Amino acid sequence: MSAPKKLLILPGDGIGPEIMHEARRIMDWMAQARGVRFDISEDLVGGASLAVHGQPITQQVIDAARAADAVLFGSVGDPKWASAGFDRRPEIAILKLRQELGLFANLRPAKVFDSLVDASTLKPDVIRGLDIMIVRETVGGIYFGTPRGIETLPDGTRRGINTEVYTTAEIERVARVAFDLARKRDNRVCSVEKCNVMESGLLWKEVVTDLHAREYSDVELSHMLADNCAMQMVRNPRQFDVIVTGNLFGDLLSDLASMLTGSLGMLPSATLGAKGEDGRTPALYEPIHGSAPDIAGQGKANPLAQILSLAMLLRYSFDMQEDAAMIEQAVSNVLDRGLRTPDIMSAGKTEVNTAGMGEAVVAELDRLNRAA
Numbered sequence: 001m002s003a004p005k006k007l008l009i010l011p012g013d014g015i016g017p018e019i020m021h022e023a024r025r026i027m028d029w030m031a032q033a034r035g036v037r038f039d040i041s042e043d044l045v046g047g048a049s050l051a052v053h054g055q056p057i058t059q060q061v062i063d064a065a066r067a068a069d070a071v072l073f074g075s076v077g078d079p080k081w082a083s084a085g086f087d088r089r090p091e092i093a094i095l096k097l098r099q100e101l102g103l104f105a106n107l108r109p110a111k112v113f114d115s116l117v118d119a120s121t122l123k124p125d126v127i128r129g130l131d132i133m134i135v136r137e138t139v140g141g142i143y144f145g146t147p148r149g150i151e152t153l154p155d156g157t158r159r160g161i162n163t164e165v166y167t168t169a170e171i172e173r174v175a176r177v178a179f180d181l182a183r184k185r186d187n188r189v190c191s192v193e194k195c196n197v198m199e200s201g202l203l204w205k206e207v208v209t210d211l212h213a214r215e216y217s218d219v220e221l222s223h224m225l226a227d228n229c230a231m232q233m234v235r236n237p238r239q240f241d242v243i244v245t246g247n248l249f250g251d252l253l254s255d256l257a258s259m260l261t262g263s264l265g266m267l268p269s270a271t272l273g274a275k276g277e278d279g280r281t282p283a284l285y286e287p288i289h290g291s292a293p294d295i296a297g298q299g300k301a302n303p304l305a306q307i308l309s310l311a312m313l314l315r316y317s318f319d320m321q322e323d324a325a326m327i328e329q330a331v332s333n334v335l336d337r338g339l340r341t342p343d344i345m346s347a348g349k350t351e352v353n354t355a356g357m358g359e360a361v362v363a364e365l366d367r368l369n370r371a372a
C-alpha cells in the first residue's frame with residue numbers, strides 16, 4: 001500500500017481557523033466513512049506566526065510546504081500588526097509561499113450554484129449558469145518587480161515605487177495553463193492586460209498571441225483591456241470562459257467575480273507550480289477571501305470557499321475525482337435545502353452559523369455516501 005498523502009494545513013488568522021475547522025470536519029468524515037487516510041500536519045502562518053516566532057512564516061513551514069503533497073491554506077491578515085512595519089505583515093506568509101514554491105498559476109473558478117442566483121446583487125438573468133475560470137499569474141508582476149520601496153526625495157517629500165515586470169517565460173507558462181484548461185471547458189480564452197498604457201501589457205498580449213498561433217490555434221482567443229473587462233464582467237459575465245491575466249488585475253477581477261456567485265465566501269482557488277523532476281506539482285489551495293477581521297470570532301463566516309478549496313485539492317493534487325465531486329454535490333444540496341450563512345442569506349431561507357454549515361455538509365455527505 002502506498003504511503004498516505006502528506007497534507008499541510010495552515011489556518012492563519014481571523015476567520016481562517018474557523019473555516020478550516022469545518023474543512024477538517026470533512027476530512028475527519030472522509031477518514032471515518034470512506035477510509036481515506038491523509039498524513040496531516042498543521043502549522044502557524046501570518047499574525048499567528050508573528051505572535052509566536054516574530055515572523056509571518058518560518059523556514060520550517062516553508063520546508064514543510066515543499067515536502068507536502070499539497071497545502072490547504074486559510075487566510076492571513078490581522079489589524080493588530082498594522083503598525084508592526086512593512087516587513088512584518090501577516091500577508092507576507094502567502095506571498096512567500098507562492099514565491100518559494102513557484103506557485104505561478106492561481107485558478108479561481110467563479111461558478112453560480114442554481115439555488116444562489118438570488119443571492120447575487122446582480123439580476124438572476126445575468127448570472128444564472130455562470131461558470132468562469134480566472135487564471136491569475138501569482139509570482140510576478142507589480143507584486144514582486146523591482147525597483148520597489150519608499151524613498152525620500154531631496155526636497156524631503158517621499159516617493160513610493162512598485163514596478164510591473166513580466167518576462168516572456170512567465171507569461172507563456174501561465175498562458176499555457178489557461179489554454180490547457182480551456183480545452184477541457186468551453187475552449188475560449190480571454191487574455192486581459194492594459195497594453196494601451198503598459199509595456200508589460202503589450203508584451204503580455206504579444207506572447208499570448210504567439211503561443212496561441214504556435215500551439216493552441218484550436219482554442220478561441222480574445223484580448224481585452226482590464227478596465228473594460230471589469231465592466232464586461234458586471235454587464236454580461238457569461239461571455240467569458242477562461243480569463244488569463246497578471247497578478248494585480250487577477251486579484252481585483254476575482255474578488256469582483258466572487259460577488260457574481262453571491263459572496264466572497266463562496267470562491268475557492270488552487271495555485272499550482274511547475275511539475276518537478278520527482279513528478280510532483282507543488283500546489284496550494286485557499287479561499288480567495290481574506291481573514292475578514294470584521295466578522296472573526298462571531299461564527300458568521302461562510303466556510304464553503306474553504307470546503308470547496310479542499311474539493312479542488314482532492315481533484316487536482318490527489319486525483320480523487322469521486323470524493324471531490326461528492327463534496328461539491330453535498331454543498332450544492334445543502335444550498336438547495338435553503339441553508340445559508342449570513343453573507344448569502346435571503347428571505348425565506350434558514351440562517352446557520354459557520355459550524356452549522358459545516359455540520360450540514362457532513363450530514364449531506366453521509367447521506368450521499370450511503371445512497372451510493
Ligand SMILES: NC(=O)c1ccc[n+]([C@@H]2O[C@H](COP(=O)([O-])OP(=O)(O)OC[C@H]3O[C@@H](n4cnc5c(N)ncnc54)[C@H](O)[C@@H]3O)[C@@H](O)[C@H]2O)c1
Nearest residue numbers: 075076077078091264265288289290291292295301302343
Ligand atoms: N489569501 C489571503 O490570506 C488573503 C486574501 C485577501 C485578503 N487578505 C487579508 O485579509 C485582511 C482583511 O482584508 P479585507 O477585509 O480587505 O478582505 P476580506 O476578504 O477579508 O473581507 C472582505 C469582506 O468580505 C467578507 N468576507 C470575506 N470572507 C468571508 C466569508 N468566508 N464569509 C462571509 N463573509 C466574508 C468580510 O466580512 C468583509 O466584509 C487583510 O489583512 C488582507 O490583507 C488575505
Ligand SMILES: CC(C)[C@H](C(=O)O)[C@@H](O)C(=O)O
Nearest residue numbers: 076091094095251288289290
Ligand atoms: C493577501 C494578499 C497578499 C493576497 C493577494 O493580493 O494576492 C490576497 O488578496 C489574495 O487574493 O490572495
Ligand SMILES: [Mg+2]
Nearest residue numbers: 251252255288
Ligand atoms: Mg485578493
